Amino acid sequence: MNSILIIGQSNMAGRGFIEDVPPIYNEHINMLRNGRWQMMAEPLNFDRHVAGVGPAASFAQAWTEDHPGESIGIIACAEGGSSIDEWTIGGLLARHAISEAKFAIETSEIVGILWHQGESDSYGERYKTYEDKLLSLFKHLREELNAPHIPIIVGELGHYLGETGFGKSAVEYNQINQVLSKVAYTEKNCYFVTSKGLTANPDGIHIDAISQRKFGLRYYEAFSKQKHVLDILDMEHEWIEKEAKRELTKNESIYVQSMKFALGQLSFEEFSINVSRINERKS
Amino acid sequence: MNSILIIGQSNMAGRGFIEDVPPIYNEHINMLRNGRWQMMAEPLNFDRHVAGVGPAASFAQAWTEDHPGESIGIIACAEGGSSIDEWTIGGLLARHAISEAKFAIETSEIVGILWHQGESDSYGERYKTYEDKLLSLFKHLREELNAPHIPIIVGELGHYLGETGFGKSAVEYNQINQVLSKVAYTEKNCYFVTSKGLTANPDGIHIDAISQRKFGLRYYEAFSKQKHVLDILDMEHEWIEKEAKRELTKNESIYVQSMKFALGQLSFEEFSINVSRINERKS
Numbered sequence: 001m002n003s004i005l006i007i008g009q010s011n012m013a014g015r016g017f018i019e020d021v022p023p024i025y026n027e028h029i030n031m032l033r034n035g036r037w038q039m040m041a042e043p044l045n046f047d048r049h050v051a052g053v054g055p056a057a058s059f060a061q062a063w064t065e066d067h068p069g070e071s072i073g074i075i076a077c078a079e080g081g082s083s084i085d086e087w088t089i090g091g092l093l094a095r096h097a098i099s100e101a102k103f104a105i106e107t108s109e110i111v112g113i114l115w116h117q118g119e120s121d122s123y124g125e126r127y128k129t130y131e132d133k134l135l136s137l138f139k140h141l142r143e144e145l146n147a148p149h150i151p152i153i154v155g156e157l158g159h160y161l162g163e164t165g166f167g168k169s170a171v172e173y174n175q176i177n178q179v180l181s182k183v184a185y186t187e188k189n190c191y192f193v194t195s196k197g198l199t200a201n202p203d204g205i206h207i208d209a210i211s212q213r214k215f216g217l218r219y220y221e222a223f224s225k226q227k228h229v230l231d232i233l234d235m236e237h238e239w240i241e242k243e244a245k246r247e248l249t250k251n252e253s254i255y256v257q258s259m260k261f262a263l264g265q266l267s268f269e270e271f272s273i274n275v276s277r278i279n280e281r282k283s
Numbered sequence: 284m285n286s287i288l289i290i291g292q293s294n295m296a297g298r299g300f301i302e303d304v305p306p307i308y309n310e311h312i313n314m315l316r317n318g319r320w321q322m323m324a325e326p327l328n329f330d331r332h333v334a335g336v337g338p339a340a341s342f343a344q345a346w347t348e349d350h351p352g353e354s355i356g357i358i359a360c361a362e363g364g365s366s367i368d369e370w371t372i373g374g375l376l377a378r379h380a381i382s383e384a385k386f387a388i389e390t391s392e393i394v395g396i397l398w399h400q401g402e403s404d405s406y407g408e409r410y411k412t413y414e415d416k417l418l419s420l421f422k423h424l425r426e427e428l429n430a431p432h433i434p435i436i437v438g439e440l441g442h443y444l445g446e447t448g449f450g451k452s453a454v455e456y457n458q459i460n461q462v463l464s465k466v467a468y469t470e471k472n473c474y475f476v477t478s479k480g481l482t483a484n485p486d487g488i489h490i491d492a493i494s495q496r497k498f499g500l501r502y503y504e505a506f507s508k509q510k511h512v513l514d515i516l517d518m519e520h521e522w523i524e525k526e527a528k529r530e531l532t533k534n535e536s537i538y539v540q541s542m543k544f545a546l547g548q549l550s551f552e553e554f555s556i557n558v559s560r561i562n563e564r565k566s
Contacts (some may be wrong), residue, residue, distance in 0.1 A: 017547050033330055034362045035379030041332035047316055049324035049547035051564065071496055079317045096318030167553040191369065202551060203544065261486060262333035264300050268448040268485060 001037075002063075003031070003108035005101050005145075006045060006056050008088070008117035011158070012078035013045035014054020015201060016209025021053060022244040027251040029060040030073040035103035037073050039255055044200070045076035048115035053209040055114065055155070057224070058216030066224060075104045084133045089140045092151065110147050110222050113138075116155040118180060119205060122162075122170035130179045138187060153222045154184045155215060156195040158207055165204030169204040190267065191222040193229045196200045213240055253278045284313070284320070285346075286356035286391035288428075289328060289339050290370070290382050291400035294363035294441070296328035297493025298484060304336060305449075305527040310534040312343040313356040318386035318439040320356050323540055327434060337361070338397065338438070342506070343500030344526065352499020353365045358387045366403040367416045372423045381427045395506050396421075399438040400543050401463060405453035413462045421470060431481040437467045438477040438498060441490055446507060447485030452520035467511065476512045496523055536561045 003053050006012050018178050023042065030037040031044050040060070043051035073194060077097035079086070115138075122129055142148050157180070161173040183209050184192035198211035207215060214236045222229045248256065254275055261271040289295050306325065314327050315322040323343070325447055328333035337553045339357050345357050360380035370376050384393060398421075404413055425431050440463070444456040467475035481494035483491070490498060497519045531539065544554040 015545060024299070034360060035382075036376045040333070046329045048545075050542055052546075077317060079319070092318045092389075096386060099318075101385075103379060103382075104376075119449070201545075201547060204551070206545075259333055261329075262298060262484075262489075264484060268487070 001071045001073055002106040003075055003104050003109055004056070004059070004112045004114060005075045005141075005244075006054070006078055006114045006246050007097050007106060008078045009082045009120055010078070010205075011119070011207050012081035012114065012116035012155075013047045013076070013080055014043055014052050014056070014212060015050060015206035016053030016212040017201070017231065018042055018052050018209070020025050020209035021213055022242075024057045024243070024253050025248060025252045025256060026061055026064055027249055027255070028069075028071040028072060028073065029063045031058070032073060032100060032104050033077045037099075042235050044074050045078050047078060047101070048080045053212045055116070055212050055216035055219050056062070058213040058243075059114065059220045062217055062220040063224075065270075067282055073108050075101050075110070078116070079099075081120055082117065084117065084126070084130055085193065087117070088133070089136060094137065094140065098141070101145055102264055105145070110145055113141060114150060114155070115150045118157050118176040119161065119167075119170050121172040121247055122176050124180060125172070127175035127179050129143030129154065130176060131183055134179070134183050135187060138190065149189055150225055152187070152190045153225050154180050154190060154218050155193045155219060156180060158195050158198050158200055159225065160198075160200045160204065162203055162275075165202065165223045167200060168249050185202045191225070191226065193222050194221065194231060197232050217276055250281060251276055284355045284356055284391040285356055285394045286387050286530060287339070287343070287395045288336070288358045288380065288393055288424075289361055289397045290380050291361045291398050292365045292403055293331075293361070293363035293488075294402070294490050295360050295397065295399035296330045296359070296439075297326055297335050297339070297495060298333065298489035299495040300484070301492070303326055303492035304496055304523075305525070307340045307344050308531060308538060309347055310532055310536045310538070311347045311352075312340070312352040313354060315356060315358045315383060318383075320390065323357065324542070327357050328361050328475070330361060331363045336495045337498035338399070338495050338502050339397075339520055341496040341526075342372050342397065342503045343504040345522075347501055348509075356387060356391050356475055358384050358393070360384075360477060361399070364403055365400065367400065367409070367413055370400070370420050371416065374517075377420065377423065381424070384428055388428070391431060393428055394486030395433050396424060396435045397502055401440050401459040402444065402450075402453050403486060405440065405456040405459050408455070410455055410458035410462050411562060413459060414466055416464070416553070417466050418470060421437045423471065432472050433453055434474045434506050434509060435470070436502050437463050437473060437478055438476045438502060439463060441478050441481055443483045443487065443514055446487055448485065450483060450487030454487065472509070474509065474511050476505050477514060480515050493523065496526075534559055
């Protein structure tokens with residue numbers, strides 16, 4: 001199996017409201033929990049009680065469409081509110097992400113890293129020292145994971161920052177974006193993804209759920225084509241509409257029934273009948 | 284800070300329905316995520332999308348009542364559906380739990396382990412080999428965590444097993460309970476906790492939320508008094524009623540407001556007003 005490490009702060013973890021987008025269930029997308037793989041459900045990156053939709057689910061969904069019959073695993077290690085200084089070599093977050101990734105490597109091959117971070121560094125001229133810190137982290141991760149050439153995809157900070165709510169303090173997001181872009185252009189196998197057109201939750205800092213679906217598609221475009229993605233993709237809206245209509249497979253349907261049953265939304269009889277019906281289906 | 288490692292299968296992780304009990308928020312209870320501590324919210328042990336209330340929250344709440352001003356951390360590594368053979372030395376679950384515990388040890392002292400597991404071994408005469416496997420695991424954990432004398436608390440499997448739903452297959456739960464009890468009585472610093480009177484979700488296998496609150500109190504009684512708990516505690520009902528009326532501290536109140544805001548349940552203005560009001564409070 002292939003796997004992807006996702007790191008950074010809250011917008012990589014995901015704070016899009018789960019109820020705002022059709023759920024993604026896919027038996028070919030796995031998430032690492034307790035060092036093992038299980039079928040995905042959002043939130044994929046449960047760094048906080050309020051975790052929600054991030055870019056990883058639509059990234060992975062797009063990956064499975066390009067790789068029929070194959071599976072992908074998400075190693076989710078993003079941490080809300082973390083600054084670049086909390087991602088130093090030898091620091092807890094980097095060590096923990098590497099530790100999780102090493103569990104994943106026992107049963108998968110890491111083929112990419114998704115990075116989104118910088119809101120917490122968008123003030124106080126922190127952009128002046130950001131570049132070296134990020135480059136050091138990427139170099140360290142490549143060494144530790146023995147993955148010198150895998151693509152690292154760097155997402156731009158939202159253009160809505162610096163205006164309202166919790167986003168108001170991120171006054172230097174433009175400067176951070178310039179550094180992120182520079183890193184992606186100078187570092188080998190590193191690609192930049194625009195946040196053009198993405199919108200925020202009412203908090204003014206977190207990318208909303210529908211925008212996260214789009215962002216994930218852009219991350220995947222950069223990953224799969226190994227190129228910078230500097231504009232909105234033509235297919236974003238169409239993909240999201242198509243995705244909402246996707247029929248679940250037998251396994252996915254049973255997963256959803258099991259989840260509802262486990263949450264007390266179905267009686268055992270209802271659950272049993274529903275699962276029998278699913279099992280009678282042809283596919 | 285003191286910390287507690289919780290391991291086993293789904294009833295240690297917790298599947299009680301969150302909405303069935305008053306929430307516990309406590310600024311002196313932390314949970315380990317990404318190798319770092321943060322203030323707790325349930326589910327504490329997010330092994331599955333359907334994770335809910337387990338015994339750890341009321342255990343920790345009772346601990347804080349006995350230790351005013353001090354804090355406790357929960358290292359949550361229980362894995363739903365896991366059998367004792369998935370908790371072998373060198374296996375993924377044990378290695379991952381040890382890895383998480385070692386991150387925790389950097390900033391805390393592990394003072395106890397809570398174990399609840401066995402439903403997945405309550406058939407096919409697995410009880411015949413369970414004792415040695417559990418004793419080996421405990422020995423290994425004590426060595427790896429450099430904690431030779433800390434209490435390990437072993438909870439009994441629910442008496443409702445073997446009857447309905449997913450619990451129906453657990454026909455040999457009585458035999459497993461005998462082994463769990465034997466281990467607790469023979470192993471030093473190991474204590475047994477009864478499941479007397481605890482009831483299940485409609486699935487017939489998972490301890491319901493209110494019973495998990497009680498179970499956590501029994502685990503704490505065994506931990507704090509270093510004794511077996513073989514009967515219902517007189518104070519269980521009273522404690523739960525008292526707990527429902529507990530006033531949140533300033534920090535806890537702000538945490539709840541931040542959570543609601545992050546989930547889109549409050550506008551930024553409402554959030555700001557509410558937080559100002561909380562900050563004006565005396566305590």
